[in-house]
Amino acid sequence: MSEILRLANVSKTFTMHLQGGIRLPVVNGAAFTVHPGECVVLSGPSGTGKSSILKMIFGSYRCDEGRIVLTHDRRVTDIATAGPRNILALRRKSVGYVTQFLRAVPRVPAIDIVAAPLEADGVAAEAARSKAADMLSRLNLPERLWSLPPATFSGGEQQRVNIARGFQPERPLLLLDEPTASLDAVNRAIVVDLIQQKKKSGIGIVAIVHDDDVRAAIADTLVDVTTFSKAAADHDR
Amino acid sequence: MSDRVTHLDCEEPLLVAEGLTKFYGPRMGCRDVSFELYEGEVLAIVGESGSGKSTLLQLLSSQLEADAGHVLYRMRDGVTRNLAKLDEAERRFLFRTDWGFVHQDAAQGLRMSVSAGANVGERLMAVGQRHYGNIRQSAAQWLERVEIDTARIDDAPRTFSGGMRQRLQIARNLVTEPRLVFMDEPTGGLDVSVQARLLDLLNRLVHELGLAVVIVTHDLGVARLLSHRMLVMKDGRAIETGLTDQVLDDPREPYTQLLVSSILPA
Numbered sequence: 001m002s003e004i005l006r007l008a009n010v011s012k013t014f015t016m017h018l019q020g021g022i023r024l025p026v027v028n029g030a031a032f033t034v035h036p037g038e039c040v041v042l043s044g045p046s047g048t049g050k051s052s053i054l055k056m057i058f059g060s061y062r063c064d065e066g067r068i069v070l071t072h073d074r075r076v077t078d079i080a081t082a083g084p085r086n087i088l089a090l091r092r093k094s095v096g097y098v099t100q101f102l103r104a105v106p107r108v109p110a111i112d113i114v115a116a117p118l119e120a121d122g123v124a125a126e127a128a129r130s131k132a133a134d135m136l137s138r139l140n141l142p143e144r145l146w147s148l149p150p151a152t153f154s155g156g157e158q159q160r161v162n163i164a165r166g167f168q169p170e171r172p173l174l175l176l177d178e179p180t181a182s183l184d185a186v187n188r189a190i191v192v193d194l195i196q197q198k199k200k201s202g203i204g205i206v207a208i209v210h211d212d213d214v215r216a217a218i219a220d221t222l223v224d225v226t227t228f229s230k231a232a233a234d235h236d237r
Numbered sequence: 238m239s240d241r242v243t244h245l246d247c248e249e250p251l252l253v254a255e256g257l258t259k260f261y262g263p264r265m266g267c268r269d270v271s272f273e274l275y276e277g278e279v280l281a282i283v284g285e286s287g288s289g290k291s292t293l294l295q296l297l298s299s300q301l302e303a304d305a306g307h308v309l310y311r312m313r314d315g316v317t318r319n320l321a322k323l324d325e326a327e328r329r330f331l332f333r334t335d336w337g338f339v340h341q342d343a344a345q346g347l348r349m350s351v352s353a354g355a356n357v358g359e360r361l362m363a364v365g366q367r368h369y370g371n372i373r374q375s376a377a378q379w380l381e382r383v384e385i386d387t388a389r390i391d392d393a394p395r396t397f398s399g400g401m402r403q404r405l406q407i408a409r410n411l412v413t414e415p416r417l418v419f420m421d422e423p424t425g426g427l428d429v430s431v432q433a434r435l436l437d438l439l440n441r442l443v444h445e446l447g448l449a450v451v452i453v454t455h456d457l458g459v460a461r462l463l464s465h466r467m468l469v470m471k472d473g474r475a476i477e478t479g480l481t482d483q484v485l486d487d488p489r490e491p492y493t494q495l496l497v498s499s500i501l502p503a
Binding site: 014015016017018055059060061062084085087088105106107108120 | 275278433434436437440444462465466479480482483486487489490491494495498
Protein backbone atom coordinates (compact mmCIF):
# COMPACT_ATOMS: atom_id res chain seq x y z
CA MET A 1 0.00 0.00 0.00
CA SER A 2 1.27 3.46 -0.74
CA GLU A 3 2.36 5.74 2.04
CA ILE A 4 0.20 8.31 3.78
CA LEU A 5 3.11 10.48 4.84
CA ARG A 6 6.55 11.09 3.39
CA LEU A 7 9.19 13.37 4.85
CA ALA A 8 12.07 14.27 2.54
CA ASN A 9 15.10 16.34 3.48
CA VAL A 10 13.23 18.16 6.26
CA SER A 11 15.33 20.79 8.03
CA LYS A 12 14.66 23.25 10.78
CA THR A 13 16.71 25.84 12.65
CA PHE A 14 15.48 28.19 15.36
CA THR A 15 16.85 31.72 15.40
CA MET A 16 16.63 33.21 18.89
CA HIS A 17 16.52 36.96 18.32
CA LEU A 18 16.38 37.76 22.03
CA GLN A 19 19.62 35.87 22.62
CA GLY A 20 21.63 37.84 20.10
CA GLY A 21 20.34 35.91 17.10
CA ILE A 22 21.85 32.63 18.22
CA ARG A 23 20.95 29.78 15.84
CA LEU A 24 19.73 26.46 17.17
CA PRO A 25 19.83 23.81 14.45
CA VAL A 26 17.21 21.18 15.23
CA VAL A 27 17.14 18.68 12.40
CA ASN A 28 18.66 18.40 8.94
CA GLY A 29 17.69 16.01 6.17
CA ALA A 30 14.98 14.22 8.16
CA ALA A 31 13.39 11.58 5.95
CA PHE A 32 10.98 8.71 6.57
CA THR A 33 7.62 7.37 5.41
CA VAL A 34 4.48 6.21 7.19
CA HIS A 35 2.07 3.70 5.67
CA PRO A 36 -1.52 3.06 6.70
CA GLY A 37 -1.56 0.79 9.74
CA GLU A 38 2.12 1.41 10.42
CA CYS A 39 3.47 2.88 13.64
CA VAL A 40 6.72 4.80 13.24
CA VAL A 41 8.42 5.58 16.53
CA LEU A 42 10.91 8.44 16.59
CA SER A 43 13.77 7.48 18.87
CA GLY A 44 16.69 9.32 20.38
CA PRO A 45 17.46 11.13 23.61
CA SER A 46 15.71 14.32 24.69
CA GLY A 47 16.60 17.42 22.71
CA THR A 48 17.20 15.66 19.43
CA GLY A 49 14.19 17.19 17.74
CA LYS A 50 11.54 14.48 18.02
CA SER A 51 8.77 16.80 19.14
CA SER A 52 9.86 19.39 16.59
CA ILE A 53 9.36 16.84 13.83
CA LEU A 54 5.86 16.03 15.10
CA LYS A 55 5.03 19.72 15.27
CA MET A 56 6.26 20.30 11.72
CA ILE A 57 4.00 17.46 10.53
CA PHE A 58 1.08 19.03 12.42
CA GLY A 59 2.02 22.42 11.01
CA SER A 60 2.48 24.22 14.31
CA TYR A 61 6.22 24.57 13.62
CA ARG A 62 7.33 25.96 10.33
CA CYS A 63 9.54 23.80 8.17
CA ASP A 64 12.56 25.63 6.72
CA GLU A 65 13.46 23.15 4.02
CA GLY A 66 12.30 19.89 2.51
CA ARG A 67 8.92 18.32 1.95
CA ILE A 68 6.27 16.86 4.26
CA VAL A 69 3.87 15.21 1.88
CA LEU A 70 0.54 13.91 3.11
CA THR A 71 -1.66 11.83 0.84
CA HIS A 72 -5.28 11.40 1.85
CA ASP A 73 -8.44 11.00 -0.19
CA ARG A 74 -6.30 11.18 -3.34
CA ARG A 75 -5.27 14.69 -2.33
CA VAL A 76 -1.58 15.34 -2.00
CA THR A 77 -0.48 18.22 0.23
CA ASP A 78 3.00 19.43 1.06
CA ILE A 79 2.55 20.58 4.64
CA ALA A 80 5.93 22.33 4.52
CA THR A 81 4.57 24.91 2.09
CA ALA A 82 0.81 24.73 2.72
CA GLY A 83 -1.00 27.90 3.79
CA PRO A 84 -2.91 28.25 7.06
CA ARG A 85 -6.28 27.36 5.57
CA ASN A 86 -4.90 24.21 3.98
CA ILE A 87 -3.34 23.13 7.24
CA LEU A 88 -6.56 23.77 9.15
CA ALA A 89 -8.43 21.67 6.59
CA LEU A 90 -5.90 18.85 7.03
CA ARG A 91 -6.40 18.96 10.78
CA ARG A 92 -10.14 18.72 10.35
CA LYS A 93 -9.92 15.70 8.10
CA SER A 94 -6.56 14.03 8.04
CA VAL A 95 -4.20 14.62 10.96
CA GLY A 96 -4.82 14.04 14.66
CA TYR A 97 -2.38 15.04 17.36
CA VAL A 98 -2.25 13.95 20.97
CA THR A 99 -0.10 16.47 22.73
CA GLN A 100 1.98 15.70 25.77
CA PHE A 101 0.00 18.00 28.02
CA LEU A 102 -3.64 18.95 28.14
CA ARG A 103 -4.40 22.50 27.17
CA ALA A 104 -8.03 23.28 27.88
CA VAL A 105 -10.40 26.14 28.41
CA PRO A 106 -10.76 26.86 32.11
CA ARG A 107 -14.14 25.93 33.56
CA VAL A 108 -14.99 23.32 30.92
CA PRO A 109 -15.84 19.86 32.35
CA ALA A 110 -13.61 16.93 31.37
CA ILE A 111 -16.37 15.17 29.47
CA ASP A 112 -17.05 18.22 27.30
CA ILE A 113 -13.35 18.57 26.56
CA VAL A 114 -13.37 15.00 25.27
CA ALA A 115 -16.62 15.43 23.33
CA ALA A 116 -15.64 18.74 21.71
CA PRO A 117 -13.57 17.36 18.81
CA LEU A 118 -16.33 14.88 17.96
CA GLU A 119 -18.90 17.66 17.89
CA ALA A 120 -16.55 19.65 15.69
CA ASP A 121 -16.55 16.63 13.35
CA GLY A 122 -20.33 16.88 13.14
CA VAL A 123 -21.33 14.21 15.68
CA ALA A 124 -24.55 15.20 17.50
CA ALA A 125 -24.01 16.53 21.02
CA GLU A 126 -25.66 13.59 22.81
CA ALA A 127 -23.82 10.95 20.79
CA ALA A 128 -20.53 12.78 21.26
CA ARG A 129 -21.01 12.86 25.02
CA SER A 130 -21.86 9.20 25.19
CA LYS A 131 -18.79 8.29 23.13
CA ALA A 132 -16.73 10.54 25.39
CA ALA A 133 -18.15 8.75 28.43
CA ASP A 134 -17.25 5.35 26.95
CA MET A 135 -13.71 6.48 26.32
CA LEU A 136 -13.28 7.96 29.79
CA SER A 137 -14.53 4.79 31.47
CA ARG A 138 -12.27 2.73 29.27
CA LEU A 139 -9.37 4.83 30.51
CA ASN A 140 -10.51 4.36 34.12
CA LEU A 141 -11.18 7.99 34.86
CA PRO A 142 -13.53 7.97 37.88
CA GLU A 143 -17.00 9.10 36.87
CA ARG A 144 -17.16 11.67 39.64
CA LEU A 145 -14.43 13.61 37.79
CA TRP A 146 -16.21 13.79 34.45
CA SER A 147 -18.20 16.90 35.28
CA LEU A 148 -15.20 18.74 36.71
CA PRO A 149 -12.69 20.88 34.81
CA PRO A 150 -9.36 18.99 34.72
CA ALA A 151 -7.25 21.88 36.03
CA THR A 152 -7.06 20.27 39.48
CA PHE A 153 -6.59 16.68 38.25
CA SER A 154 -3.37 14.74 38.77
CA GLY A 155 -0.89 14.47 35.88
CA GLY A 156 -2.06 10.97 35.02
CA GLU A 157 -5.73 11.96 35.11
CA GLN A 158 -5.09 14.95 32.86
CA GLN A 159 -3.18 12.79 30.45
CA ARG A 160 -6.05 10.34 30.24
CA VAL A 161 -8.48 13.19 29.46
CA ASN A 162 -6.03 14.31 26.80
CA ILE A 163 -5.79 10.82 25.30
CA ALA A 164 -9.56 10.37 25.36
CA ARG A 165 -9.88 13.68 23.54
CA GLY A 166 -7.13 13.01 21.00
CA PHE A 167 -8.05 9.40 20.19
CA GLN A 168 -11.72 10.07 19.50
CA PRO A 169 -11.76 11.73 16.09
CA GLU A 170 -11.09 9.48 13.13
CA ARG A 171 -8.03 10.70 11.27
CA PRO A 172 -5.87 8.58 8.95
CA LEU A 173 -2.68 9.98 10.48
CA LEU A 174 -2.19 10.23 14.22
CA LEU A 175 0.70 11.97 15.96
CA LEU A 176 1.43 10.90 19.53
CA ASP A 177 3.78 12.81 21.81
CA GLU A 178 4.58 10.61 24.82
CA PRO A 179 1.03 9.44 25.35
CA THR A 180 1.92 7.18 28.29
CA ALA A 181 4.46 9.34 30.12
CA SER A 182 2.51 9.85 33.35
CA LEU A 183 0.41 6.69 33.39
CA ASP A 184 0.59 3.64 35.63
CA ALA A 185 1.09 0.14 34.19
CA VAL A 186 -2.63 -0.66 33.94
CA ASN A 187 -3.49 2.49 32.04
CA ARG A 188 -0.36 2.17 29.91
CA ALA A 189 -1.59 -1.22 28.76
CA ILE A 190 -4.98 0.28 27.90
CA VAL A 191 -3.37 2.97 25.79
CA VAL A 192 -1.20 0.39 24.03
CA ASP A 193 -4.40 -1.46 23.27
CA LEU A 194 -6.01 1.68 21.84
CA ILE A 195 -2.98 2.24 19.65
CA GLN A 196 -3.11 -1.37 18.39
CA GLN A 197 -6.75 -0.86 17.46
CA LYS A 198 -5.93 2.31 15.54
CA LYS A 199 -3.26 0.42 13.62
CA LYS A 200 -5.65 -2.42 12.81
CA SER A 201 -8.13 0.05 11.40
CA GLY A 202 -5.43 1.29 9.01
CA ILE A 203 -4.36 4.46 10.73
CA GLY A 204 -0.77 5.56 10.29
CA ILE A 205 0.98 6.69 13.48
CA VAL A 206 4.07 8.71 14.28
CA ALA A 207 4.89 8.43 17.97
CA ILE A 208 7.38 9.54 20.55
CA VAL A 209 7.61 6.99 23.34
CA HIS A 210 10.24 6.75 26.03
CA ASP A 211 8.92 3.62 27.72
CA ASP A 212 10.76 0.59 26.28
CA ASP A 213 7.87 -1.83 26.78
CA VAL A 214 5.37 0.48 25.11
CA ARG A 215 7.76 1.07 22.24
CA ALA A 216 8.33 -2.65 21.75
CA ALA A 217 4.59 -3.22 21.78
CA ILE A 218 3.59 -0.62 19.20
CA ALA A 219 6.55 0.16 16.93
CA ASP A 220 6.76 -1.25 13.43
CA THR A 221 9.57 1.05 12.42
CA LEU A 222 12.14 2.95 14.46
CA VAL A 223 13.51 6.17 13.09
CA ASP A 224 16.65 7.34 14.88
CA VAL A 225 16.35 11.10 15.04
CA THR A 226 19.91 11.52 16.31
CA THR A 227 21.25 11.29 12.77
CA PHE A 228 19.08 14.22 11.72
CA SER A 229 20.08 16.36 14.70
CA LYS A 230 23.79 15.57 14.20
CA ALA A 231 23.43 16.50 10.55
CA ALA A 232 21.81 19.77 11.61
CA ALA A 233 24.69 20.62 13.96
CA ASP A 234 27.31 19.73 11.31
CA HIS A 235 25.46 21.62 8.62
CA ASP A 236 25.34 24.78 10.74
CA ARG A 237 29.05 24.71 11.54
CA MET B 238 -27.08 26.13 11.93
CA SER B 239 -25.55 23.17 10.12
CA ASP B 240 -25.92 24.87 6.76
CA ARG B 241 -23.67 27.65 8.01
CA VAL B 242 -20.85 25.25 8.81
CA THR B 243 -20.63 24.20 5.18
CA HIS B 244 -19.53 27.73 4.38
CA LEU B 245 -16.16 26.76 5.84
CA ASP B 246 -15.40 25.17 2.52
CA CYS B 247 -16.46 28.23 0.59
CA GLU B 248 -13.44 29.40 -1.35
CA GLU B 249 -14.35 33.08 -1.70
CA PRO B 250 -13.08 35.20 1.18
CA LEU B 251 -15.70 37.04 3.20
CA LEU B 252 -13.49 40.05 3.74
CA VAL B 253 -10.35 41.24 2.04
CA ALA B 254 -8.16 44.03 3.39
CA GLU B 255 -5.72 45.49 0.90
CA GLY B 256 -2.99 47.93 1.78
CA LEU B 257 -4.91 49.57 4.63
CA THR B 258 -3.12 52.71 5.75
CA LYS B 259 -4.05 55.46 8.19
CA PHE B 260 -2.04 58.49 9.29
CA TYR B 261 -2.68 60.50 12.41
CA GLY B 262 -0.88 63.65 11.40
CA PRO B 263 2.71 62.60 10.78
CA ARG B 264 2.21 59.53 12.97
CA MET B 265 1.34 56.23 11.37
CA GLY B 266 -1.74 54.53 12.81
CA CYS B 267 -1.70 51.67 10.41
CA ARG B 268 0.55 50.95 7.47
CA ASP B 269 -0.12 48.78 4.45
CA VAL B 270 -2.00 45.96 6.15
CA SER B 271 -3.45 43.23 3.92
CA PHE B 272 -5.15 39.94 4.69
CA GLU B 273 -8.11 37.76 3.80
CA LEU B 274 -10.76 36.43 6.15
CA TYR B 275 -13.01 33.49 5.31
CA GLU B 276 -16.36 32.52 6.72
CA GLY B 277 -16.10 30.68 10.01
CA GLU B 278 -12.56 31.89 10.54
CA VAL B 279 -11.33 33.66 13.69
CA LEU B 280 -8.46 36.08 13.20
CA ALA B 281 -6.71 37.53 16.24
CA ILE B 282 -4.91 40.86 15.93
CA VAL B 283 -2.33 41.09 18.68
CA GLY B 284 0.21 43.65 19.71
CA GLU B 285 0.92 46.11 22.48
CA SER B 286 -0.87 49.39 23.13
CA GLY B 287 -0.24 51.82 20.30
CA SER B 288 0.68 49.11 17.82
CA GLY B 289 -2.25 50.08 15.60
CA LYS B 290 -4.52 47.14 16.27
CA SER B 291 -7.55 49.20 17.29
CA THR B 292 -7.02 51.55 14.35
CA LEU B 293 -7.00 48.51 12.09
CA LEU B 294 -10.25 47.25 13.61
CA GLN B 295 -11.90 50.60 13.02
CA LEU B 296 -10.69 50.68 9.42
CA LEU B 297 -12.01 47.18 8.82
CA SER B 298 -15.41 47.99 10.28
CA SER B 299 -15.81 51.27 8.34
CA GLN B 300 -15.71 53.39 11.47
CA LEU B 301 -12.62 55.13 10.21
CA GLU B 302 -11.77 56.12 6.68
CA ALA B 303 -8.51 54.76 5.30
CA ASP B 304 -5.94 57.13 3.79
CA ALA B 305 -4.95 54.37 1.42
CA GLY B 306 -6.09 50.86 0.70
CA HIS B 307 -9.56 49.38 0.90
CA VAL B 308 -11.76 46.69 2.41
CA LEU B 309 -13.78 44.33 0.23
CA TYR B 310 -16.72 42.49 1.75
CA ARG B 311 -18.90 39.75 0.28
CA MET B 312 -22.46 40.83 1.02
CA ARG B 313 -25.28 38.40 1.81
CA ASP B 314 -26.33 38.43 -1.85
CA GLY B 315 -22.90 37.04 -2.75
CA VAL B 316 -21.64 40.23 -4.39
CA THR B 317 -18.28 41.49 -3.15
CA ARG B 318 -18.29 45.24 -2.58
CA ASN B 319 -15.76 47.90 -1.70
CA LEU B 320 -16.95 49.13 1.70
CA ALA B 321 -15.84 52.70 1.02
CA LYS B 322 -18.26 52.81 -1.91
CA LEU B 323 -21.35 51.75 0.04
CA ASP B 324 -23.93 54.42 0.71
CA GLU B 325 -24.89 55.26 4.29
CA ALA B 326 -28.04 53.11 4.25
CA GLU B 327 -26.13 50.07 3.01
CA ARG B 328 -23.45 50.55 5.63
CA ARG B 329 -26.04 50.89 8.37
CA PHE B 330 -27.69 47.71 7.17
CA LEU B 331 -24.38 45.87 7.50
CA PHE B 332 -23.91 47.18 11.02
CA ARG B 333 -27.39 46.20 12.09
CA THR B 334 -27.57 42.75 10.60
CA ASP B 335 -24.55 41.14 9.07
CA TRP B 336 -21.98 42.50 11.49
CA GLY B 337 -21.58 42.62 15.22
CA PHE B 338 -19.22 44.78 17.22
CA VAL B 339 -18.30 43.79 20.76
CA HIS B 340 -16.66 46.65 22.63
CA GLN B 341 -14.31 46.24 25.56
CA ASP B 342 -16.56 48.56 27.57
CA ALA B 343 -20.03 47.04 27.43
CA ALA B 344 -21.55 50.46 28.14
CA GLN B 345 -20.40 51.50 24.66
CA GLY B 346 -22.23 48.65 23.00
CA LEU B 347 -25.38 48.65 25.13
CA ARG B 348 -28.07 51.10 26.03
CA MET B 349 -27.59 51.17 29.76
CA SER B 350 -30.96 52.54 30.78
CA VAL B 351 -33.29 50.29 28.80
CA SER B 352 -34.06 46.70 29.77
CA ALA B 353 -31.90 43.72 28.87
CA GLY B 354 -34.72 42.36 26.73
CA ALA B 355 -34.99 45.63 24.83
CA ASN B 356 -31.24 45.75 24.28
CA VAL B 357 -31.46 42.43 22.46
CA GLY B 358 -34.83 43.07 20.85
CA GLU B 359 -33.79 46.44 19.48
CA ARG B 360 -31.47 44.81 16.94
CA LEU B 361 -34.35 42.64 15.72
CA MET B 362 -36.61 45.66 15.36
CA ALA B 363 -33.89 47.35 13.37
CA VAL B 364 -34.12 44.56 10.79
CA GLY B 365 -37.87 44.92 10.55
CA GLN B 366 -39.32 42.52 13.11
CA ARG B 367 -42.47 44.01 14.60
CA HIS B 368 -44.18 41.21 16.54
CA TYR B 369 -43.63 42.01 20.21
CA GLY B 370 -44.18 38.43 21.42
CA ASN B 371 -41.67 36.98 18.95
CA ILE B 372 -39.10 39.63 19.72
CA ARG B 373 -39.42 39.06 23.44
CA GLN B 374 -39.17 35.33 22.94
CA SER B 375 -35.99 35.64 20.85
CA ALA B 376 -34.55 37.98 23.43
CA ALA B 377 -35.30 35.50 26.21
CA GLN B 378 -33.72 32.67 24.23
CA TRP B 379 -30.61 34.70 23.69
CA LEU B 380 -30.37 35.67 27.35
CA GLU B 381 -30.47 31.99 28.16
CA ARG B 382 -27.80 31.21 25.59
CA VAL B 383 -25.45 33.70 27.17
CA GLU B 384 -26.32 32.37 30.63
CA ILE B 385 -28.30 35.35 31.91
CA ASP B 386 -31.27 34.44 34.10
CA THR B 387 -34.38 35.27 32.05
CA ALA B 388 -35.94 36.66 35.22
CA ARG B 389 -33.65 39.64 34.62
CA ILE B 390 -35.11 40.37 31.17
CA ASP B 391 -36.81 43.57 32.34
CA ASP B 392 -33.82 44.87 34.32
CA ALA B 393 -31.51 47.47 32.84
CA PRO B 394 -27.87 46.47 32.30
CA ARG B 395 -26.95 49.27 34.70
CA THR B 396 -27.85 46.78 37.44
CA PHE B 397 -25.71 43.99 35.91
CA SER B 398 -22.18 42.93 36.85
CA GLY B 399 -19.35 43.49 34.35
CA GLY B 400 -19.41 39.89 33.16
CA MET B 401 -23.19 39.92 32.69
CA ARG B 402 -23.03 43.17 30.75
CA GLN B 403 -20.45 41.68 28.44
CA ARG B 404 -22.60 38.59 27.89
CA LEU B 405 -25.61 40.80 27.20
CA GLN B 406 -23.60 42.77 24.68
CA ILE B 407 -22.75 39.50 22.95
CA ALA B 408 -26.42 38.44 22.88
CA ARG B 409 -27.38 41.82 21.42
CA ASN B 410 -24.81 41.38 18.67
CA LEU B 411 -25.61 37.80 17.77
CA VAL B 412 -29.41 37.95 17.73
CA THR B 413 -29.48 39.04 14.07
CA GLU B 414 -27.23 36.12 13.08
CA PRO B 415 -24.37 38.19 11.77
CA ARG B 416 -21.71 36.51 9.66
CA LEU B 417 -18.88 38.69 10.94
CA VAL B 418 -18.22 39.98 14.43
CA PHE B 419 -15.53 42.48 15.39
CA MET B 420 -14.33 42.27 18.97
CA ASP B 421 -12.17 44.83 20.73
CA GLU B 422 -10.56 43.32 23.84
CA PRO B 423 -13.83 41.59 24.80
CA THR B 424 -12.35 40.09 27.96
CA GLY B 425 -10.31 43.14 29.00
CA GLY B 426 -10.96 44.58 32.42
CA LEU B 427 -12.83 41.54 33.72
CA ASP B 428 -11.89 39.42 36.73
CA VAL B 429 -10.04 36.28 35.76
CA SER B 430 -12.88 33.92 36.73
CA VAL B 431 -15.39 36.06 34.85
CA GLN B 432 -13.02 36.13 31.91
CA ALA B 433 -12.77 32.33 31.83
CA ARG B 434 -16.53 31.99 31.72
CA LEU B 435 -16.83 34.55 28.95
CA LEU B 436 -14.09 32.84 26.93
CA ASP B 437 -15.80 29.49 27.22
CA LEU B 438 -19.06 31.08 26.08
CA LEU B 439 -17.46 32.94 23.16
CA ASN B 440 -15.59 29.85 22.09
CA ARG B 441 -18.79 27.79 21.97
CA LEU B 442 -20.89 30.41 20.22
CA VAL B 443 -18.26 31.20 17.60
CA HIS B 444 -17.95 27.55 16.64
CA GLU B 445 -21.65 26.71 16.87
CA LEU B 446 -22.63 29.64 14.68
CA GLY B 447 -19.66 29.36 12.33
CA LEU B 448 -18.93 33.06 12.82
CA ALA B 449 -16.10 34.92 11.22
CA VAL B 450 -14.42 37.02 13.88
CA VAL B 451 -11.74 39.67 13.94
CA ILE B 452 -10.68 39.96 17.56
CA VAL B 453 -8.24 42.53 18.86
CA THR B 454 -6.50 41.46 22.04
CA HIS B 455 -3.23 41.95 23.82
CA ASP B 456 -3.79 38.67 25.66
CA LEU B 457 -2.03 35.88 23.80
CA GLY B 458 -3.88 33.26 25.87
CA VAL B 459 -7.20 34.60 24.58
CA ALA B 460 -5.81 34.60 21.04
CA ARG B 461 -4.63 31.00 21.38
CA LEU B 462 -7.98 29.86 22.66
CA LEU B 463 -10.27 31.59 20.22
CA SER B 464 -8.42 32.16 16.98
CA HIS B 465 -7.35 30.11 13.99
CA ARG B 466 -4.99 32.67 12.60
CA MET B 467 -3.05 35.52 14.04
CA LEU B 468 -1.67 38.85 12.87
CA VAL B 469 1.00 40.53 14.98
CA MET B 470 1.09 44.33 14.83
CA LYS B 471 3.99 46.60 15.68
CA ASP B 472 4.31 50.31 14.88
CA GLY B 473 1.26 50.13 12.63
CA ARG B 474 2.56 47.25 10.54
CA ALA B 475 1.57 43.59 10.38
CA ILE B 476 4.98 42.10 11.11
CA GLU B 477 4.03 38.42 11.30
CA THR B 478 1.01 36.35 10.31
CA GLY B 479 0.22 32.67 10.34
CA LEU B 480 -1.68 29.91 12.07
CA THR B 481 -2.18 30.83 15.71
CA ASP B 482 -0.23 27.90 17.12
CA GLN B 483 2.50 28.48 14.54
CA VAL B 484 2.97 32.11 15.52
CA LEU B 485 2.86 31.32 19.25
CA ASP B 486 4.94 28.13 19.24
CA ASP B 487 7.40 29.05 16.53
CA PRO B 488 7.52 32.86 16.42
CA ARG B 489 9.86 34.13 13.77
CA GLU B 490 10.15 37.89 14.21
CA PRO B 491 12.18 39.37 17.09
CA TYR B 492 9.18 41.33 18.37
CA THR B 493 6.88 38.28 18.28
CA GLN B 494 9.51 36.28 20.14
CA LEU B 495 9.61 39.03 22.74
CA LEU B 496 5.81 39.04 23.11
CA VAL B 497 5.61 35.27 23.42
CA SER B 498 8.49 35.05 25.88
CA SER B 499 6.97 37.75 28.06
CA ILE B 500 3.92 35.71 29.07
CA LEU B 501 3.93 34.91 32.76
CA PRO B 502 3.39 31.21 33.31
CA ALA B 503 0.49 30.67 35.73
